[in-house]
Amino acid sequence: MSPSIRQIHPVFVGEVSAIDIGKPLTPDEVAALEAGMDRYAVLVFHDQKLTDEQQMALSRNFGALEDARGGNITKPEDRRLQTGMNDVSNLGRDGQPMARESRVRLFNLGNMLWHSDSSFRATPAKYSLLSARVVNPAGGNTEFADMRAAYDTLDGATKAQIEDLICEHSLMYSRGSLGMQDYSDEERAMFRPVRQRLVRTHPVTGRKSLYLSSHAGGIVGMPMPEARILLKDLTEHATQPKFVYVHQWRVWDLVMWDNRQMMHRVRRYDESQPRDMRRTTVAGNAATAAQV
Numbered sequence: 001m002s003p004s005i006r007q008i009h010p011v012f013v014g015e016v017s018a019i020d021i022g023k024p025l026t027p028d029e030v031a032a033l034e035a036g037m038d039r040y041a042v043l044v045f046h047d048q049k050l051t052d053e054q055q056m057a058l059s060r061n062f063g064a065l066e067d068a069r070g071g072n073i074t075k076p077e078d079r080r081l082q083t084g085m086n087d088v089s090n091l092g093r094d095g096q097p098m099a100r101e102s103r104v105r106l107f108n109l110g111n112m113l114w115h116s117d118s119s120f121r122a123t124p125a126k127y128s129l130l131s132a133r134v135v136n137p138a139g140g141n142t143e144f145a146d147m148r149a150a151y152d153t154l155d156g157a158t159k160a161q162i163e164d165l166i167c168e169h170s171l172m173y174s175r176g177s178l179g180m181q182d183y184s185d186e187e188r189a190m191f192r193p194v195r196q197r198l199v200r201t202h203p204v205t206g207r208k209s210l211y212l213s214s215h216a217g218g219i220v221g222m223p224m225p226e227a228r229i230l231l232k233d234l235t236e237h238a239t240q241p242k243f244v245y246v247h248q249w250r251v252w253d254l255v256m257w258d259n260r261q262m263m264h265r266v267r268r269y270d271e272s273q274p275r276d277m278r279r280t281t282v283a284g285n286a287a288t289a290a291q292v
């Protein structure tokens with residue numbers, strides 16, 4: 001039996017039923033989910049009680065897991081989860097909510113800015129899969145913006161202007177916009193800007209999309225203030241409510257999205273209470289632009 005997918009937003013997002021994603025998937029099921037991702041770009045599953053091992057096995061159906069190194073400031077000895085799992089909770093290794101002044105917590109607040117996962121890597125992520133293990137009692141919705149719809153609705157002059165532009169992305173740009181400017185030499189080297197195309201073309205559907213992210217802080221060949229104004233304008237256009245789906249989490253939901261076609265952000269929540277969300281990330285297979 002193949003999974004059934006029902007569109008739950010006027011523009012994108014499919015809700016998937018009739019599948020147990022904790023079990024090994026058949027080739028037909030994998031093909032149906034890939035086709036669903038190409039079409040809807042976000043897939044929502046309910047009541048999927050997964051272990052970390054099951055979540056990693058599920059993710060590997062769609063490509064290799066991304067190496068998480070270089071994506072945060074958490075020291076290896078402070079990690080709560082095993083290699084292969086991205087910890088996007090508010091919890092420390094002791095399982096308790098991190099202290100207000102914790103630098104890791106403050107850095108992770110950057111997830112509340114619109115972004116595409118790993119756009120700060122030379123080869124950015126393909127899919128992310130996020131599993132809700134403990135849902136916060138107040139807030140913490142995740143919002144998704146369809147960057148294909150955003151591109152489609154630009155005027156012709158803007159499309160022509162941005163077609164070949166190359167942006168520079170770094171975690172220091174997104175965190176810098178929150179006032180975090182102090183990094184060690186090692187962190188500066190790790191967060192060195194990478195280059196990404198501003199307009200991407202989906203390898204299967206051929207649809208174009210805007211490749212925006214709060215990690216984008218400059219455009220090659222353009223004065224920085226001019227670049228930032230253009231990026232802000234495009235982001236404002238791309239995140240209009242009509243292009244945005246708001247996911248209200250239930251425990252054991254799993255949401256899977258295509259970072260090549262989507263931006264997302266988490267909304268504020270009660271940080272005195274746990275929010276245990278675990279992500280796996282499927283690596284992309286090509287750079288979007290040549291690096292220098």
Ligand SMILES: [Fe+2]
Binds near residue numbers: 111115116117
């Ligand atoms: Fe993210």
